[in-house]
Amino acid sequence: MSSSLTVRRIAADQGETYRELRTASLREAPYAFGETLEEALSADAAKFDETAASYAVSDLSTSFILYTEGHPAGLICAFFEETPPHHAFVCELWVAPAVRHLRGGELLVNTASAWLAEQGAPEVYAWVADANRNAMRFYQRLGFGPAGEHAPSSRAPDEWQTLLVRRVRHENAALQG
Numbered sequence: 001m002s003s004s005l006t007v008r009r010i011a012a013d014q015g016e017t018y019r020e021l022r023t024a025s026l027r028e029a030p031y032a033f034g035e036t037l038e039e040a041l042s043a044d045a046a047k048f049d050e051t052a053a054s055y056a057v058s059d060l061s062t063s064f065i066l067y068t069e070g071h072p073a074g075l076i077c078a079f080f081e082e083t084p085p086h087h088a089f090v091c092e093l094w095v096a097p098a099v100r101h102l103r104g105g106e107l108l109v110n111t112a113s114a115w116l117a118e119q120g121a122p123e124v125y126a127w128v129a130d131a132n133r134n135a136m137r138f139y140q141r142l143g144f145g146p147a148g149e150h151a152p153s154s155r156a157p158d159e160w161q162t163l164l165v166r167r168v169r170h171e172n173a174a175l176q177g
């Protein structure tokens with residue numbers, strides 16, 4: 001990993017940064033997400049401010065931002081489902097093309113997974129579009145495998161997505177045998 005890449009949890013005043021990263025990701029990689037660029041652009045800026053303020057302190061949902069030399073260059077969200085079984089998910093993963101293949105994506109997934117594990121998640125789930133072969137390979141290399149669910153995309157119902165899962169490695173796993 002390049003030492004210039006760092007990840008930090010979103011701060012309450014980063015609504016504008018969140019909006020910029022989200023719209024950049026939807027513009028650059030529309031095939032990867034359920035939401036559309038139009039939906040993100042039509043949302044009130046205040047909505048991103050509210051989301052950032054909530055993500056900065058919530059125990060149930062958050063975002064992490066990737067920085068290169070201090071500049072925002074990537075994003076991931078992490079959340080628990082509201083309804084039982086309250087599975088933990090990562091979503092909205094995106095790394096700016098200029099800094100890909102430097103393990104920024106891995107750093108984002110591992111940081112978000114560690115946060116979910118701290119909140120008690122035994123495993124972490126991610127929906128990946130079947131056509132997104134890079135993301136599928138990326139997640140598989142990080143130890144994710146099929147969770148057994150396959151569903152149409154909310155953005156394009158004729159496109160399908162697969163649910164992937166990875167067990168969380170708890171730091172005290174060795175003690176538990």
Ligand SMILES: CC(C)(COP(=O)(O)OP(=O)(O)OC[C@H]1O[C@@H](n2cnc3c(N)ncnc32)[C@H](O)[C@@H]1OP(=O)(O)O)[C@@H](O)C(=O)NCCC(=O)NCCS
Nearest residue numbers: 029032093094095100101102103104105106128135137138
């Ligand atoms: C998927 C995505 C987040 C990966 O980000 P990234 O920062 O490039 O991720 P990493 O650098 O950690 O790993 C990516 C690749 O580099 C490889 N890699 C990472 N570190 C490496 C190293 N030290 N040596 C060799 N290869 C390495 C990985 O194996 C992987 O290879 P692949 O792309 O050929 O499968 C990025 O491509 C992206 O934003 N894509 C568009 C949006 C998207 O698809 N999001 C996922 C939605 S489910």
